[in-house]
Amino acid sequence: MPGKRKGYDAACYYAGKCLGHCTKSDSEAYVLLMKSCGGDAARVLKEYAYFSPELKGILEKAALMQADRNRTAGLFTEPVTSPWGEVQSCETLCPGVFLVSTASHGGTMVADEAAAILSPAAKKCGFKDKGYLCYEEDAQESVVLRELLDKKLWHIPERIKDREKFEETINQSIRRYNPDYWRARQSGLEHAKVVRRQSPAKEAVR
Known part of the structure; x- marks a missing residue:
């Protein structure tokens, strides 16, 4: 798990595991979005379009963990x-x-x-x-x-x-x-840079 970055003041968890550090607003959004979609991270990713790069990565990790649990009692079997x-x-x-x-x-x-x-x-x-x-x-x-x-x-x-x-x-x-x-x-990477540059300003306004 990558270390806590400067400016992050919260983290998101699933099944007791830290999925990543993020801002407090992202942490709150994670809780609300998961609750609105019945705890289904894949559904959150499908039904909502706009996330910070950090929150998107956290949701993707949660979706992967859930998928792993849902198949064959928590274990993906190797294809034959x-x-x-x-x-x-x-x-x-x-x-x-x-x-x-x-x-x-x-x-x-x-x-x-x-x-x-x-x-x-x-x-x-x-x-x-x-x-x-x-x-x-x-x-x-x-x-x-x-x-x-x-x-x-x-x-x-x-x-x-x-x-x-x-x-x-x-x-x-x-x-x-x-x-x-x-x-x-490449377009996604550029967008992520813009979001990161804007995040400190938005946090300051809050």
Whole structure:
């Protein structure tokens, strides 16, 4: 969990776990929005459009935890088949998100219940198959990796020595095969910067 940033005076919790630090107004909004949607974080993300970057990240983490609990008594089971054939190896990137390989190909499979953590632009890059949103390894998989890295739901493994090069390879793949997603991501990052710059002023007014 990232350390508390300057200007944050509250935090949000789910099931006794701290999901992230934020402003007091975000904390209050989290409680009210969750209450209005029956405690369903995925529903909050679906029905409401405007969040600070911090609150959005907190809600996405809560949605992932809830999805994990709702499937098979709290455990996402690894897929045994995929759109590319029988799964020979499977790595869990985060609950409900699996990196799979087969005899000939592979990709990333996101369980339907965990798809709330993905942005609308990311969802458009995948295709549905038997309860999963799937991303082919050559062209689409980088979209999922980029999303998980941005949201701090996955970290580049220790076995990868040159992490900067690995991350740039992800970005290059997205720019080549999924330019619409890349533009949406960059636009979102710019919007987040604007929101962060405006937040101190809004807090001062309150």
